[in-house]
Amino acid sequence: MEFEGWAESRVAAVNVRVAVIGGGSWGTTVAHLCAHNTATVLYARDSAVAGGVNTTGENSRYLPGRRLHPDLRATSDIAEAAGGADAVVMGVPSHGFRDTLRQLRPHIGDRTPVVSLTKGLEAQSRKRMTEVVADELPGRPAGVLTGPNLAKEILAGHAAAAVLAMAPPDAPTAEMLRDVLCANDFRVYTNTDVVGAEIAGATKNVIALAAGIADGLGAGDNTRATLITRGLAEVTRLGVALGGEPLTFAGLAGIGDIVATCVSAQSRNRHVGERLGRGETIDEIVASMDQVAEGVKSTPVVASLARSLSVDMPITEEVRAVIEDGRTAAAAYRALLDRPLTSETRR
Secondary structure, three states: OOOOHHHHHHHHHHHHHHEEEEEOOHHHHHHHHHHOOOOEEEEOOOOHHHHHHHOOOOOOOOOOOOOOOOOOOOOOOHHHHHHHOOOEEEOOHHHHHHHHHHHHHHHOOOOEEEEEEOOOOOOOOOOOHHHHHHHHHOOOOOEEOOOOOOOOHHHHHEEEEEEEEEHHHHHHHHHHHHHHHHHHHEEEEEEHHHHHHHHHHHHHHHHHHHHHHHHHHOHHHHHHHHHHHHHHHHHHHHHHHHHOOOOHOOOHHHHHHEEEEOOOOHHHHHHHHHHHOOOOOOHHHHHOOOOHHHHHHHHHHHHHHHHHHOOOOOOHHHHHHHHHOOOOOHHHHHHHHHOOOOOOOOO
């Protein structure tokens, strides 16, 4: 089916072919959701993961015991996954995002929309993932799916919601993709603030690291609530400085995702922060994990971006110092408490 025909009716959306690139927990979950509505292929670099999805209906490496939609198919051949796809969903970590797009380039159409699931920034360029899409796949509509989305809860059938942000000219595309992504009790809202949605997703992981550090140090619920609230303030400052809309940070992409990531035991970034708070080094923690905690790579990038724009982000800067400079978690925590008092609404 040609992509230009998607806007004709909601019924037409079930005839599209979706390729989800990335066989981690969230990529697999999104592929599972799409498979409820349309033909969906999951690309997993690990042939064992792809084979397991096809033979057992399960991604035993990342989501053991979670049954996937029976119509979902997987492959470890990226050309097979992307060839003929009407839409591509990118569930690839930020450090591999650009290279994966280059692998996809020969296999997808000139107007095939690309949706990012990645909540991070490219390290060297400090670009958002949709900007990387524009570099590598120019002319394709690009957007981001983001929000408080814990994969295991969604696979268990618990209600959840997300935001699909695409630029205003691509609103019809966003509406049709929304219908493909919605399944069971997973709701998707549309938004035209791509900048705000992506910055919210990348920066909330930094705040989750801070919340985890506080937990590891034995802090209480008041501390966590304070970190979430002050973290949201600095995340919003950065997003608005980059052209994002303030309301985006008060929605699912902002406060919704920050709360989920800062309080859930399933949050990889909160988990890393908690271990830092208990005295482990970042190298020890990363070496022990088989999935990426995007905040570890995003924190130095976010801090650098904030400094370049003269945006005050004290929580981010202290987390960066723990990750990059070897500052102790206790010293970072103390530095935040010892900051001069000021107006809550100062920008």
